[in-house]
Amino acid sequence: MSVRVQTGPFDAQAEADALRAGDLEVGAVVTFVGTVRDLNDGDAVATLELEHYPGMTEKALTTIVDEARARFDVRGVRVIHRVGLLAPGDPIVLVVVTGRHRGDAFDACRFVMDYLKTRAPFWKRERTPEGERWVEARAADDEAAERWR
């Protein structure tokens, strides 16, 4: 599967190796790992809970991967997103792209992340010393996705 949603951790290197395995046309492997930060809007973050919309999540991620494959000259794309309870430093999202050359592999990886940030139905809820709160969407994420239009 090119798309997975899971509560447990992932092994980025193993996923990259698996995606590249046996494909000798691959000259570039781009791996992006997003991690939970310990500070947001000036407050210390103790834990992060990720909610998603089962059913739509997989469909949205698959659509984004399909679009990346159509737009860029890439060989393979894999996306893993974690849900549930996470702590600062925990890996939260993985995108691996294999391609013949680095240019399209880099672009496709960035494209997947920019679209995921605005179209995949995940929501973060933070626990800070001030209490719990839903993370607000950022305008910068919308602008990043707009660049690909």
Place this chain on the structure above:
Amino acid sequence: MMRGAPDSQVSVVRLVYLARLREALGASHERYAVDGATTVGAIRETLRTRGGAWESELAPGRALRVAVNHDLATADTPVAPGDEVAFFPPVTGG
């Protein structure tokens, strides 16, 4: 539009509320009666007439995303009996 069901049987769509919106509205999902085909915008307007949090959270200026059958939708997107319509805040994954 073809109506296979007898008139006494109400056609319904499933409404889903997620994340902060679910908490603000105090509801995660409901069966919602529709008279044949409608739109996302028409459902949103009708929900607003419930008043209270419904009126404020679903107000036109509020940033809100909608999906019909798991695809992102707009106010004009048609909704038919049997569809699932989800309302949620802008997403914050990644």
